[in-house]
Amino acid sequence: MTQSLPKDFLWGGAVAAHQLEGAWQAGGKGISVADVMTAGGPNKARGITDGVIPGEYYPNHEAIDFYHHYKEDISLFKEMGFKCFRTSIAWTRIYPTGDETEPNEAGLKFYDDLFDELLKNDIEPVVTLSHFELPYHLVTKYGGFRNRALIDLFVKFATTCLQRYQGKVKYWMTFNEINNQANYENDFSVFTNSGLHFEPGENREEGMYQAAHNELVASARVVKIGHDINPDLKIGCMIAMGPVYPATMAPDDVLAAQKAMEKNYFFADVHVNGFYPSFLTKYWARKGFEINVTVQDKQDLHDGTVDYIGFSYYMSHAIQKDDVRSFDDLTMQNSLVRNTYLEASDWGWQIDPKGLRYALNWFTDKYHLPLFIVENGFGAYDKVEPDGSIHDDYRIDYLREHIRQMKLAVTEDGVDLIGYTPWGCIDLVSAGTGEMDKRYGFIYVDKNNKNEGSLARSKKDSFEWFKTVIATNGEQL
Numbered sequence: 206m207t208q209s210l211p212k213d214f215l216w217g218g219a220v221a222a223h224q225l226e227g228a229w230q231a232g233g234k235g236i237s238v239a240d241v242m243t244a245g246g247p248n249k250a251r252g253i254t255d256g257v258i259p260g261e262y263y264p265n266h267e268a269i270d271f272y273h274h275y276k277e278d279i280s281l282f283k284e285m286g287f288k289c290f291r292t293s294i295a296w297t298r299i300y301p302t303g304d305e306t307e308p309n310e311a312g313l314k315f316y317d318d319l320f321d322e323l324l325k326n327d328i329e330p331v332v333t334l335s336h337f338e339l340p341y342h343l344v345t346k347y348g349g350f351r352n353r354a355l356i357d358l359f360v361k362f363a364t365t366c367l368q369r370y371q372g373k374v375k376y377w378m379t380f381n382e383i384n385n386q387a388n389y390e391n392d393f394s395v396f397t398n399s400g401l402h403f404e405p406g407e408n409r410e411e412g413m414y415q416a417a418h419n420e421l422v423a424s425a426r427v428v429k430i431g432h433d434i435n436p437d438l439k440i441g442c443m444i445a446m447g448p449v450y451p452a453t454m455a456p457d458d459v460l461a462a463q464k465a466m467e468k469n470y471f472f473a474d475v476h477v478n479g480f481y482p483s484f485l486t487k488y489w490a491r492k493g494f495e496i497n498v499t500v501q502d503k504q505d506l507h508d509g510t511v512d513y514i515g516f517s518y519y520m521s522h523a524i525q526k527d528d529v530r531s532f533d534d535l536t537m538q539n540s541l542v543r544n545t546y547l548e549a550s551d552w553g554w555q556i557d558p559k560g561l562r563y564a565l566n567w568f569t570d571k572y573h574l575p576l577f578i579v580e581n582g583f584g585a586y587d588k589v590e591p592d593g594s595i596h597d598d599y600r601i602d603y604l605r606e607h608i609r610q611m612k613l614a615v616t617e618d619g620v621d622l623i624g625y626t627p628w629g630c631i632d633l634v635s636a637g638t639g640e641m642d643k644r645y646g647f648i649y650v651d652k653n654n655k656n657e658g659s660l661a662r663s664k665k666d667s668f669e670w671f672k673t674v675i676a677t678n679g680e681q682l
């Protein structure tokens with residue numbers, strides 16, 4: 206039995222177009238949902254404005270201007286030894302409103318150039334098709350993914366990308382963290398996943414399930430089309446994994462945790478198995494939800510199951526059943542408790558490296574598919590020393606402990622793992638808060654929450670550390 210990671214293990218880094226490219230109107234790009242989101246903070250939600258309002262600050266509009274800096278940034282990734290780089294394709298560069306019949310050539314050319322630059326540096330692009338970047342026009346005209354019209358519009362966009370880049374990109378994912386919206390009480394989750402706005406009195410949960418269904422169908426159709434275009438393509442789903450533990454050994458807490466896992470991860474069941482699990486259809490019936498699932502949808506789900514599971518892992522959660530709420534009424538908003546065994550980041554995310562090993566085994570036991578850790582990392586405030594150095598030992602500690610547990614999952618537990626791409630390998634705009642100062646990078650970018658800075662890039666201590674990790678295939682941590 207091998208005691209190390211596979212030789213062809215894909216070490217790299219991960220980003221999303223809207224969080225680093227900037228250039229929000231360059232080359233004919235349209236307005237995306239990310240372009241109408243203002244900045245929040247550790248305890249302040251991001252605002253969502255009614256279109257782009259003059260005078261408001263929208264952190265994604267410039268971001269770190271990767272659009273004009275990507276060659277310089279890729280040379281730094283190359284220096285670290287990246288084998289792959291995960292990014293997304295901004296839908297609004299390819300179809301600016303989503304409604305066009307012909308794609309925008311300037312947008313297509315940008316990603317051709319980006320992928321060529323990566324390949325020239327022996328870095329394999331790994332691509333997410335939809336990463337919180339829906340054209341804003343599809344929100345105002347159709348009401349987002351609640352509307353079935355978006356299935357065909359997404360399939361059109363994805364087909365254009367798969368056809369155009371099939372020779373350059375092998376690993377694809379359809380919808381980033383499709384399951385964030387399980388937290389349907391949160392405006393950010395439903396807007397970024399699906400372009401959903403709810404009026405008071407609307408049934409948010411039912412609306413979320415319809416949008417999620419439409420996305421699952423769109424995803425399945427894209428998997429099938431991708432395989433028809435080129436059978437060598439590997440097309441996966443992308444799940445935000447934060448295992449939910451029972452707060453105590455009380456059987457009610459254990460069941461509560463199981464129910465929470467079901468509601469958060471049924472998305473993966475559908476992606477992998479091609480049908481809805483009975484716990485969910487029974488739940489819909491109990492709640493009186495009428496989700497429009499056609500006969501053709503069922504066929505599409507069945508015909509487009511994924512090749513692998515990509516997932517993000519940042520933290521774990523714990524849940525406690527109270528005496529008042531029924532199991533059906535427990536949510537991630539009303540029943541999570543702090544895990545007293547774990548520390549948390551400045552944003553309250555509980556640090557749990559062993560939870561990553563647990564997650565890898567949970568996915569494997571349940572789905573028996575190859576896995577890809579496409580996000581993991583530590584958002585933190587960094588301090589630049591007078592000489593320009595940045596001693597981010599807290600980030601190194603976080604990543605080291607997670608990589609240790611990842612290795613145990615592979616070498617001791619036999620998990621089939623494709624690769625590991627830490628999130629925000631270069632500092633970028635936080636999705637959740639819109640901050641620049643919540644940093645994940647090995648590479649520092651001189652820009653702060655007040656939109657000040659030169660955008661100059663520099664190496665943190667973690668840069669050299671991760672370079673050694675990759676060079677030794679994870680042996681020297």
Ligand code: P53
Nearest residue numbers: 221381382445519584628634635636637638
């Ligand atoms: P930020 C919530 C919980 C877990 C992952 O997040 C999440 C979110 C949304 O905030 O998002 C993923 O930037 C997402 C990335 C995001 C990253 O995690 O809020 O796929 O786009 O940047 C980190 O610190």
